Amino acid sequence: MSRLSLLLLVILAACALGLVTSQHQARQLFAELEREQARAAGLEVEHGQLQLEASTWARHARVERVARERLHMRPPEAKRLQILDAPPPGGSRP
Amino acid sequence: MKRRRSPVLAPTFPPWRARLVIAAATIALGVLAGRAVYLQGWNRDFLQAQGASRYSRTLEIPAVRGRIFDRNGEALAVSTPVKSIWAIPEDAAVATPDLDRLAAALGMPRGELRAKLTDTGRDFVYLKRQVPPEAAERVAALRLPGIHQSKEYRRYYPVGEAMAHVLGFTDVDDAGREGIELAYQEHLAGRAGSRRVIKDRLGEVVEDVVSLREAKDGRDLVLALDSRIQNLAYGELRRAVERHRAKAGGIVVLDATTGEVLALVNLPSYNPNNRAQLTGAAVRNRALTDAFEPGSTLKPFTIALALDTGRMAAATTIPVAPGSLTIGPATIRDAHPEKALTVEQVIQKSSNVGAAKIALELPRESMWGLFDDVGFGAAPDLGFPGEATGKLRPYKTWRPVEQATMSYGHGISVSLVQLARAYTVFARDGDLVALSLVKVDTPPPGRPVISKRTAATVRRMLELAAQPGGTAPRARIMGYRVAGKTGTAHKQANGAYVPDKYRSSFVGFAPASRPRLVIAVMIDEPSAGQHYGGAVAAPVFAEVMAGALRILGVAPDAPLQPIEAAPPALEVRESV
Numbered sequence: 001m002s003r004l005s006l007l008l009l010v011i012l013a014a015c016a017l018g019l020v021t022s023q024h025q026a027r028q029l030f031a032e033l034e035r036e037q038a039r040a041a042g043l044e045v046e047h048g049q050l051q052l053e054a055s056t057w058a059r060h061a062r063v064e065r066v067a068r069e070r071l072h073m074r075p076p077e078a079k080r081l082q083i084l085d086a087p088p089p090g091g092s093r094p
Numbered sequence: 095m096k097r098r099r100s101p102v103l104a105p106t107f108p109p110w111r112a113r114l115v116i117a118a119a120t121i122a123l124g125v126l127a128g129r130a131v132y133l134q135g136w137n138r139d140f141l142q143a144q145g146a147s148r149y150s151r152t153l154e155i156p157a158v159r160g161r162i163f164d165r166n167g168e169a170l171a172v173s174t175p176v177k178s179i180w181a182i183p184e185d186a187a188v189a190t191p192d193l194d195r196l197a198a199a200l201g202m203p204r205g206e207l208r209a210k211l212t213d214t215g216r217d218f219v220y221l222k223r224q225v226p227p228e229a230a231e232r233v234a235a236l237r238l239p240g241i242h243q244s245k246e247y248r249r250y251y252p253v254g255e256a257m258a259h260v261l262g263f264t265d266v267d268d269a270g271r272e273g274i275e276l277a278y279q280e281h282l283a284g285r286a287g288s289r290r291v292i293k294d295r296l297g298e299v300v301e302d303v304v305s306l307r308e309a310k311d312g313r314d315l316v317l318a319l320d321s322r323i324q325n326l327a328y329g330e331l332r333r334a335v336e337r338h339r340a341k342a343g344g345i346v347v348l349d350a351t352t353g354e355v356l357a358l359v360n361l362p363s364y365n366p367n368n369r370a371q372l373t374g375a376a377v378r379n380r381a382l383t384d385a386f387e388p389g390s391t392l393k394p395f396t397i398a399l400a401l402d403t404g405r406m407a408a409a410t411t412i413p414v415a416p417g418s419l420t421i422g423p424a425t426i427r428d429a430h431p432e433k434a435l436t437v438e439q440v441i442q443k444s445s446n447v448g449a450a451k452i453a454l455e456l457p458r459e460s461m462w463g464l465f466d467d468v469g470f471g472a473a474p475d476l477g478f479p480g481e482a483t484g485k486l487r488p489y490k491t492w493r494p495v496e497q498a499t500m501s502y503g504h505g506i507s508v509s510l511v512q513l514a515r516a517y518t519v520f521a522r523d524g525d526l527v528a529l530s531l532v533k534v535d536t537p538p539p540g541r542p543v544i545s546k547r548t549a550a551t552v553r554r555m556l557e558l559a560a561q562p563g564g565t566a567p568r569a570r571i572m573g574y575r576v577a578g579k580t581g582t583a584h585k586q587a588n589g590a591y592v593p594d595k596y597r598s599s600f601v602g603f604a605p606a607s608r609p610r611l612v613i614a615v616m617i618d619e620p621s622a623g624q625h626y627g628g629a630v631a632a633p634v635f636a637e638v639m640a641g642a643l644r645i646l647g648v649a650p651d652a653p654l655q656p657i658e659a660a661p662p663a664l665e666v667r668e669s670v
Contacts (some may be wrong), residue, residue, distance in 0.1 A: 034299055048161065051169040055252035058168065061326035063535045081654050083573070 150303060151293050157284025159247060159268050160312030162261060162275075164321040165354075165533050171261055171275070173247040173268060177230035178223040183214045185500075186240030189629040194373040196241070199232040219454040223266055224248045241317065249275075253321060256328035259379040260319060260531070272377060274317065274531065277477045286310035291513070316533045318354035323347055326641040331615075334437040334634045335361050335526070338620035344381035345634070346514040347642060350603060352528035352537040353518070355476070356642070358382070358511070382476070385484040385507035386616070389558060389583030390565075390668055391601045392503035393449045394520065394552050397441055399464045400452050402548040408438045408555065412446040421495040426450050429667050442564045444580060444668035446502045453501030461497060462489035467543045468516035468526055470508050476531050484508040510599075514614035517601050520556065521609035524549035553577050557606045560632075565668045567660035569602055569632040571640040573650035577609075578602015578635065580627030580668055582656060585619065595619050599630035604639050605651040613639055626657045626667055 067073040133141065162171040188196065188211055197204040198223050210219050223246065230243055247268045248378040251261060262273020263664070269283065270276035287309030292301040327345040335343045347357035378384065400406040417431020426449045440448035455463065465471065471486030485507040492500070499505045508516075511529070518527050518540075525540025556577035560569040565580045570634065581599040584591040599616040603609040615631040615638070623632055 030301060031298065044158070045175055048158075048172045048174050052172045052174065052250050052252050055169040055172075059253065060322055061256075061329070079172070081573075083650055083654060 105578075135170055136583075149292050149294075150290055151299075152229070152288055152290050152306065153299075155287040155289060155309035156245060156247075157286045157309045157578050158311050159249065159264070159284055160282040160314045161316060162282070162315045164317055164319045165326075166320065166322075167316075168321050170253055170257055170317070170319075170321065171249055171251050173249045173264075175245055176226055176248040177233075177243045178246045179221040179225055179230065179233055180242055180244065181211060181219055181221055182242070183216060183219055184240070186211050186238065188238055188241075190237060192238055195236055196233065196238065199229055199236070201229070206597045221378045226339075236299055242248055251366040253325070254365050254367060256325050256359070257319070257321070258363050258366045259360045259377075259381075260317075260324075260358045261366065263369065272479070273379065274315070274478075277531075278315055282312045282315060285310045289334040318349075318352075318356060318530055318533050319358070320356045320642075320645070322645050323638075323642045324357040324359065326645070327359045327638045328363075330634050330637045330641075331359050331361055334617060334630070337622065338617060338624065338630055339622040340617045340620045340630075342380055342618040344510045344614075344616045344618075345638060346381050346510050346612075346614045347638065348514050348518065348529065350518050350521040350527075350609045350612050352534045353475050353512075353515075353529050354534050357638075361410055379478070379480075380618075381510040381616070382474075382478055383480045383482050384507070385482040385509050385512075386597055386618075387506065387586065388513055388599060389581035389597070390444045390446075390449075390501040390502050391513060391579050391581035391599055392506070392508075393441060393444065393501065393558060394466060394579055395464055395516065396449055396453050396456070396461065396501040397437055397555070398520070398544050398548050398552050399456055399461060400437065401551055402544045403456070403460065404436050405455060406452065408436065408551050410437050411435070412437065412440060412448045412451050414440075414445055414451070417447065419447045419450055421450075421454075421498055421554045422493075424495045426498060438555050438558060441552075441579065442558040443560070443666045444565045449501040450498035453498050456497075458489040458492045458497050461500070462486070462492070464543070465500075465506070467541075468519055469512055470506065470516065474509070474511050474515055474529055476511070476530070482509040482510055482512075505582065510614050510616050513599075513601055514612050515614050517603060517614070519543050520549050520552050521603040521612050522549070522664050553606060553609075556602065560602060562660035562664035563666065565626075565666045566600060566602075566632040567665050568628060568655045569600060569636050569639075571604065571636045571643075571650055573654045573658055574604045574638070574639070574643060575606035575652045576602055576604045576639065577606040578632070580632060582625060582627045582668055596625040598627040598630035600627050602635055602636045602639070604643060605648060607651040610643055610646070610648050611639060613642070628665065628668065 134195045159173040161169055164170055180449070193204060193208060194496055197207050200207070202222060207221065210221055213219060216488045221241070233241065249264045249268060251257065260273055262275040263271055264275050265271045270279040287305070287307040289305045291299045291302040292303060327347060331343050331345050343361045345357065345359045346355065349356050350355070358381055360378070360380045362376045364372055390465050401408070402625060411434050413434045414428065415431070415433045416477045417428045419426045426446050430443065432445070435443065435445055435448050437452065439445070440452065465486050470484055473481040473483045496505050496516065519525065522540055524544040525542045527540045528538050556579055557575060558564050559580070560566045560578050566578060569576050570580050578600055579602065583597050584593065585595040585597055586592070597616065597618055598620055599614070601612070601614040603612045613635050615634045617630050620630045
């Protein structure tokens with residue numbers, strides 16, 4: 001009788017320790033998850049800001065100004081244009 | 095044996111003492127039980143809540159508003175986090191040097207800041223909202239008591255003025271106030287969620303208890319707009335409005351094959367990133383919300399009806415002598431009196447008398463029916479806030495003179511978008527297509543309005559109008575055949591036409607052999623000498639059309655020869 005009690009006691013202690021350990025691990029993993037989620041949110045924000053920046057740099061008014069003033073580009077004259085009959089596969093240009 | 099009674103053991107206590115002890119113990123037990131019932135029964139919820147508040151916290155999960163992209167994936171509106179700085183005036187005892195530094199960090203006048211901080215009647219006061227993160231960090235570095243920060247979102251519009259009217263803007267709480275932002279508020283808006291967590295002594299979240307409300311980020315939106323065409327149209331319109339010293343202007347570019355709105359430009363415009371200088375006039379999306387008398391741009395519809403019902407053919411001759419027509423008290427006049435014009439020439443030379451005579455041959459029901467079919471008098475249903483329906487009176491109230499003037503676009507009003515859409519009937523073999531501000535994957539089927547043959551005939555007439563000998567030779571572009579119609583109308587004020595205020599317009603499409611784009615241009619009150627649609631609006635149309643066709647890579651349908659200006663004798667001035 002007392003042996004059984006002892007055995008149960010040992011099992012109980014083991015279970016209790018196991019519970020504590022798993023709880024601890026769960027909390028550690030949870031903290032890690034939280035950190036990663038915060039990082040994901042931060043990266044998403046940065047992505048948005050970079051998109052904004054890209055759009056700002058790619059503003060057509062700016063691109064046109066740079067092309068004209070810095071690169072001295074201009075639309076070709078009519079006599080220098082040549083139109084090919086067969087359209088490239090896919091139809092329109094990108 | 096008789097036991098000797100010991101005096102020590104003898105029960106010397108009176109019996110009531112035992113009873114007293116028992117009674118006291120029972121009462122004490124009763125009190126304890128009562129207390130236990132009181133705490134665990136009556137007060138349980140309150141106490142559990144108190145306990146939970148010591149370790150559990152409800153956290154807000156912020157949601158981000160969806161981004162808006164143009165059809166090529168370029169970002170047009172993006173929300174990004176900023177801080178708002180707020181204070182509890184009672185706690186905020188800010189010394190003068192700190193106040194100076196705070197004012198500098200926030201970029202606010204010191205007096206205003208001091209006034210806000212000394213207003214102890216309030217528990218909470220925003221010092222400044224939507225502060226950029228760097229400035230917020232500088233404020234945080236001051237470590238002032240009673241000054242707090244919270245996270246907010248602010249929307250940025252990298253394209254600025256050129257797209258302002260279509261996109262609209264959001265308010266300080268990132269909710270849509272105008273334009274697409276308002277029309278697609280449901281779609282774009284995120285829903286902030288919340289969750290309950292357990293925090294430890296250090297304030298770290300150690301366990302997620304329950305998610306109270308799932309956070310939902312707003313969905314992204316891909317518009318039909320092409321920002322390259324939009325910018326092109328904006329630039330050309332601005333140049334034209336400046337050159338003609340006009341009050342306002344608008345351009346609508348439609349893809350005739352899909353009904354997508356590729357560009358929608360209005361002037362005057364505003365910078366949506368700087369909401370300090372918003373005025374009602376600048377914010378108005380005139381092309382959609384303002385209806386105007388379109389003038390001669392409406393003539394092709396009357397002609398189309400006459401052709402469609404078989405009453406006339408393109409070569410039918412209409413006597414227009416002596417260049418004026420009197421109906422009751424009103425007289426309709428042509429700028430260039432002719433003896434007779436064919437139906438084709440009525441469009442080409444934009445004859446009011448011709449159009450009126452054709453209209454008077456038609457039953458008013460069917461004329462109303464056509465106007466109704468092409469979408470006049472009804473909102474274009476883009477889902478945009480405040481779309482104008484225009485004015486199309488029921489035909490029962492039409493008098494003959496009104497029916498005659500309506501044929502050339504007076505006594506009826508439409509918005510620029512309605513006008514552009516109506517022209518898809520000619521550009522698309524007779525059917526009207528539903529418009530869309532968002533990108534369309536499968537083009538919607540059109541609703542047939544006039545026959546294919548009639549549409550082709552009117553297309554040819556409109557092509558003639560945009561040639562030397564017509565009203566708009568300046569609408570021509572190199573490499574493409576262009577078709578379109580000018581409009582010049584007196585503006586109305588207090589119910590009467592003002593003699594020297596005009597509205598010039600041009601609506602057309604190209605390439606005429608297989609129309610791809612419909613462009614409508616309207617210039618309001620050009621006042622630098624010229625006011626004819628053919629001189630004011632048609633050149634803008636030509637610039638935008640040429641650029642847009644090149645951008646879209648549409649194959650030319652005419653030889654690549656530079657356009658020479660038409661001799662003045664071959665540029666017909668239309669009747670106003």
